[in-house]
Amino acid sequence: MPDIAQLVAAINSRDLTGLVSQLVQIPSISWGPAGEQMGGRFEADMVQFLTDYFRRAGVSTELQEAAPGRHNVLATIPGAGPKSLVLDAHLDTVPVENMEIEPFSGEVRDGRLYGRGACDTKATLGAMMYVVSLLAREKVRPPATIRFTGTVDEETGFCGITALAASGLKADGAVVGEPTDLQLVVATKGAARMKIRATGRAAHTAQPEQGHNAVYDMARVVTALQDRLAPRLARKTHPLVGSPRLTVSIIQGGRRANIVPDECTIDVDRRVLPGETREEVLGEIEAFVQEMRTEIEGAELEVLEPYAFVLGTECTPEDEVYAAAQKAVQAVLGTCRPKGVPYTTHGSTFQQMGIPNITFGAGSIDQAHTANEWVEVAQLPKAAEILLRICLTFGA
Ligand SMILES: [Zn+2]
Incomplete structure (x- = not known):
């Protein structure tokens, strides 16, 4: 069993904040006039950034074509046991018309990081990437294989998650990265x-x-x-x-x-x-x-x-991902009250794939898609620590 405290201590808030800021600075609009103005690049610049980031960390990655020119980024950390856990976050954002702030500044001001996607869902995407690279850098073999999936097109056509499902991916649990204010979400409509x-x-x-x-x-x-x-x-x-x-x-x-x-x-x-x-x-x-x-x-x-x-989703305390996430949230926040949300996520597809899943992430859904989207910077290391603890205990 890896030393959790030692790895938690290795989380560097400044590096993580810098990473999330960089992600926000990369436009990845999946629909609307702005998406077309991007010359049909959609998430392509994000895909390149993730690929380079993981390569530098020594994490093996693979691109999975979801639509012509659009790819999911898959990264794997081999585990010690037979189980596997998916960490999923979408790479795309909604459009930026009518935003009151500069959409791609990634600026940090008064404890908030601003820009399109800051909260939905680049904060959590960054935390997942950071944890995966930390595991690789520290040469940790977690109990279960960690499969990171950076998926395209969550905000419109779902071609990313559809391709992932069609690939026959198997896993014993999944964490879907969406803004939940660090709360554990175990049911979605x-x-x-x-x-x-x-x-x-x-x-x-x-x-x-x-x-x-x-x-x-x-x-x-x-x-x-x-x-x-x-x-x-x-x-x-x-x-x-x-x-x-x-x-x-x-x-x-x-x-x-x-x-x-x-x-x-x-x-x-x-x-x-x-x-x-x-x-x-x-x-x-x-x-x-x-x-x-x-x-x-x-x-x-x-x-x-x-x-x-x-379909709506629900997982129960008997599901290992529920139990691991509950323990992790409890350890970091001191309290954990699993809740439900009225919106839909990639969790529905994971459920149809037979993969029990929870939704978790930094930032509040109240700020998602808004004219001045932001995420509280203080939530970033907490999100990373919770994700890290899940990775280190799931499948043990
Ligand atoms: Zn989202």
């Missing part, structure tokens, strides 16, 4: 997004009785979603993440002011609790729409196949 379409019959608005108004039908569906289905969902609760939520987020219908609309569609975003299945969630929406079909005379309503579906 998933999300289902789909369209519901009403089809009517067009007619001249001088004789609306000749047609069937799809907008009128959909108006009743929308009202019933709000008044009837949402309260039903509110009665379901999960101890860590609360209730599923349902939002009608887009409505489109009609062609011209003088034509009775023959089509209207809405987009529904339905948040999913850990344990809820795809069949359950879709069955419930379909049953609701069936009620509406019988209530609205002549309505032609259709639920389209979801264009996004992410």
